[in-house]
Amino acid sequence: MAKAVPDFRPLNIHVLTVTDTRSYKEDGSGDYLCQAAEAGGHKLVSRDLCRDDLYDIRARVATAIADAAIDVVLVTGGTGMFPRDVTPDAVSVLLDKDIPGFGELFRAVSYEEIGMSTIQSRALAGIANQTLVFCLPGSTGACRTAWEKVIAPQLDPRINACGFTRVFNTWSAAQG
Numbered sequence: 001m002a003k004a005v006p007d008f009r010p011l012n013i014h015v016l017t018v019t020d021t022r023s024y025k026e027d028g029s030g031d032y033l034c035q036a037a038e039a040g041g042h043k044l045v046s047r048d049l050c051r052d053d054l055y056d057i058r059a060r061v062a063t064a065i066a067d068a069a070i071d072v073v074l075v076t077g078g079t080g081m082f083p084r085d086v087t088p089d090a091v092s093v094l095l096d097k098d099i100p101g102f103g104e105l106f107r108a109v110s111y112e113e114i115g116m117s118t119i120q121s122r123a124l125a126g127i128a129n130q131t132l133v134f135c136l137p138g139s140t141g142a143c144r145t146a147w148e149k150v151i152a153p154q155l156d157p158r159i160n161a162c163g164f165t166r167v168f169n170t171w172s173a174a175q176g
Contacts, residue, residue, distance in 0.1 A: 006157035009165060011071040012045040013037045014064045018077035018087050019138065020052045028140040029076040036147045037074070040156065045070055052078050057090035065094065065131040072155070073131060077138035079122045087135050088122040095126030095133065102134065102150065109149045110142065132164055 015037070017030040024030070027049065034044050046064070050056045057078065064073045078087030092098075102125035110118040123146065125134045136146045154163035 006165070008041060008156060008158055011042045011155055012069055013042050013072045013074060014045055014070045015047045016060055016064065016073065016075045017049045018052055018057055018075060019049065020084060024049055029138055029143045032140050032143050033074050033076060033147065036152070040152050042155065052084040052086060054086045054090045057087055058094065061091050061133065062094055065128040065133065070131055073133045075133070075135045076143050079135055079137050081120050085122070088124050091133060091135050092124065092126070094128045096129070097127045099125040099127065105150055106146050110145055113141070113145060
């Protein structure tokens with residue numbers, strides 16, 4: 001007897017772009033993540049843009065994770081090695097649980113595309129207030145890699161029955 005395919009549950013997604021140089025008009029990474037999330041059947045609840053500032057990033061991510069209507073926060077930008085790249089530093093203190101495998105897997109997959117340059121990425125993920133948070137590099141290519149090869153399969157139980165959707169089902173059962 002074949003296993004039943006789990007039901008797809010659209011997740012509510014917030015996209016935050018961290019940048020000192022781009023506006024919404026030039027935000028290819030944010031555009032990509034919004035379009036990819038919706039194409040994947042999820043709902044884009046909100047989108048924001050902020051400067052590379054530790055406390056501005058932290059405040060905006062904290063606001064998003066405090067919003068019960070948001071299931072996933074996708075942050076793009078500020079994960080590199082330059083002094084203004086503070087996204088992981090801003091976000092990591094907000095996380096209840098780290099998901100170290102995300103950064104490890106993202107860099108492994110990214111290595112196949114960009115080689116050793118991937119070592120400069122401090123991409124990370126975790127859970128805060130029952131919200132998944134992913135911090136991605138600012139390039140559109142890196143966002144595409146992260147979404148298509150790591151994140152999207154984890155958010156769709158039809159692709160990966162043991163993905164993050166199991167976590168959401170557990171949270172729902174515990175609250176209900």
